[in-house]
Amino acid sequence: MTLLKHHVPTLLVVLIGLLGVGTVLYAWQLPPFAGTEIRTENAYVRGSVTTISPQIAGYVTQVPVSDFQVVTAGEVLVRLDDRTAAQALAQAEAALAGARAALKANAQDINSAEAVLESRKAARQAAEAALDTAQAAWARQDKLKAKGFLSQSDADDGQLSLQQAQAALTEAESNVDVAREDVASARVQTDTLQSQIASAEAAVELARIDLEHTVIHAPRDGQLGQIGVKPGQYVTAGAALMSHVAPQVWVIANVKERELADMAQGQAVRFTVDALRDRSFTGRVSMLSPATASEYSVLGSSAATGNFTKIAQRLPVRIEIDPGQEGAESLAPGMSVVLHAPRQGG
Numbered sequence: 001m002t003l004l005k006h007h008v009p010t011l012l013v014v015l016i017g018l019l020g021v022g023t024v025l026y027a028w029q030l031p032p033f034a035g036t037e038i039r040t041e042n043a044y045v046r047g048s049v050t051t052i053s054p055q056i057a058g059y060v061t062q063v064p065v066s067d068f069q070v071v072t073a074g075e076v077l078v079r080l081d082d083r084t085a086a087q088a089l090a091q092a093e094a095a096l097a098g099a100r101a102a103l104k105a106n107a108q109d110i111n112s113a114e115a116v117l118e119s120r121k122a123a124r125q126a127a128e129a130a131l132d133t134a135q136a137a138w139a140r141q142d143k144l145k146a147k148g149f150l151s152q153s154d155a156d157d158g159q160l161s162l163q164q165a166q167a168a169l170t171e172a173e174s175n176v177d178v179a180r181e182d183v184a185s186a187r188v189q190t191d192t193l194q195s196q197i198a199s200a201e202a203a204v205e206l207a208r209i210d211l212e213h214t215v216i217h218a219p220r221d222g223q224l225g226q227i228g229v230k231p232g233q234y235v236t237a238g239a240a241l242m243s244h245v246a247p248q249v250w251v252i253a254n255v256k257e258r259e260l261a262d263m264a265q266g267q268a269v270r271f272t273v274d275a276l277r278d279r280s281f282t283g284r285v286s287m288l289s290p291a292t293a294s295e296y297s298v299l300g301s302s303a304a305t306g307n308f309t310k311i312a313q314r315l316p317v318r319i320e321i322d323p324g325q326e327g328a329e330s331l332a333p334g335m336s337v338v339l340h341a342p343r344q345g346g
Contacts, residue, residue, distance in 0.1 A: 038262055038341040042314060043253035043271065047333035048246040049225075052077060055213045056085070057236045060229055067226050071218040071244075078229060078241055082214035089207035096200035103193040110186040117179035124172035127165070134165035222246040249331050251283060251319035253339040256312050260288070262343035269319060269341040276330060278338075282322045285341075289316040 058080035065077050225243035229235060251271055255263065267285040272278040319339070321328060 038255065038259045038339070038343055040253055040255055040339050041336070043251055043319075043337045043339045045249050045273070045331050045333055045335040045337060046252045047249040048222075049333055050219060050244045050246070051240050052216060052219075052242045052244055053238050053240055054078070054080065054216060054235050055237055056080070056210055058082075058084070058214060058234070060231050060233045060235060063227060063229060063231055065224060065227065065242075068224060070223050071221070073218055073220045075218045076215055077218055077224075078216040080214040080216075080235070082211055085207065085211040085214050089204065089211050092200065092204040092207040096197065096204050099193065099197045099200045103190070103197060106186060106189050106193050110183065110190070113179065113183040113186045117176065117183055120172065120175040120179045124169070124176050127169040127172035131165040131169045134161050216241070218244060220244075220246055245333060247329075249333060250286070250321060251337055251339070253317045253319060253337075254314035255317050255339075256314055258312065259343075260315055263288070263317065263341060264344055267341060267344065269339060271319065271337045271339045273331065274336045274338075275332075276327060276335075279327055281325055281328060281331075283319040284322065286318040286320040288318075291315075 060078060061081050062079040063077070064079075065071060065075075071077070223245050225245065227242050229241040235241065253271075263285060265285055265287065268282065269285060270280055270282050272280050321331070
C-alpha cells in the first residue's frame with residue numbers, strides 16, 4: 001500500500017504527459033488520430049474585384065448606375081465634364097490641319113524651286129553657247145590682228161566680248177548652284193514638316209484618348225459594389241469611385257504543410273459555405289501556391305534568432321468550383337468556407 005502511494009505522483013505525471021501528447025496529435029491530425037479527410041476552416045471564396053478609377057481629373061456630371069447594380073461590359077458607369085477635353089481635341093485637330101497645309105505649301109515651294117533650277121540651267125546653257133561664240137570670234141580676230149587686217153580698237157572690242165561671255169557663264173553657274181541649294185532646302189523642310197505632322201497626329205490621338213476617358217465604362221460583365229461618387233464631385237486621376245466584381249469566383253484554402261502530401265492537382269474536393277447555411281459545393285484542386293502564405297507578407301519571418309519556435313505553415317491552394325451547381329450564383333468573394341478533401345490513398 002505504501003509502495004502504491006509512493007508511485008501515484010509518478011503515474012499522474014505520466015498520464016498528464018500522455019494526455020498532452022494525445023492532444024497535440026489530435027490537434028495536428030497526426031496518427032493515430034489522422035482521419036481520411038483533410039479539413040480546414042481557413043478558406044474563403046475569392047473573385048476578381050476591380051476598383052474603378054478615372055484616368056483624368058474632372059467634375060462628375062452623371063452617375064447612371066446605383067449600388068450593387070448588375071452591369072454588362074462597356075456599360076457607362078460615370079461621366080465627367082468633357083468640355084475641356086473637347087476643346088483640347090479641337091485645338092489639336094486645328095494644329096494638325098495647319099501642319100498638313102504647311103506640307104502642301106512646301107510641295108509647291110519644291111515645285112517652284114525645281115522650275116527655277118531648270119530655268120537657270122537653261123540660262124547656263126545659253127551662256128556656254130555665247131562663250132563658245134565669243135571664243136570663236138576672238139580666235140578669228142586674233143588671227144586678223146596678227147596679219148594687220150584688224151585695228152586695235154576692234155581687237156579690244158572682241159576681247160571685251162569674250163570676257164563678258166566668260167563672266168556671264170560664271171554668273172549663270174552660280175545661279176544654278178543657288179537654285180540647287182534652294183531645292184535641297186525645300187526638300188529638307190519637307191522632313192521637318194512631316195515630323196510636325198506626326199507630332200500633331202500624336203497630339204490629336206492623346207486629346208481623343210483624354211476625351212474618351214471622360215466616360216468610364218464597365219470593364220466586363222459583373223456587379224457593382226457601393227458607389228462612392230456623386231454628380232458635381234471633383235475627382236482626381238486614380239481616385240476610387242466604385243468596385244466591380246466579376247461573376248467568376250473560386251476558393252482559396254490555406255492548407256497545413258503536413259497535409260500537402262495528401263493533395264494533388266485535379267483532386268476532387270467539396271466545401272461548405274457559412275453564409276449559405278453550410279450548403280455544400282464541389283470543386284477540384286486547380287493549383288498550389290509556389291510559396292507559403294508567410295512568404296508573401298511585407299515583413300517576412302526570420303528564423304535567424306537565438307529563440308526559435310516551430311510554427312506550422314500553410315500553403316494557399318486554389319479550388320476551381322464545378323459549374324452548373326445550384327446556388328453557385330450566390331457565392332460572393334470574401335465568404336468563409338470549410339474545405340473537405342479526401343486524402344490521397346486514404
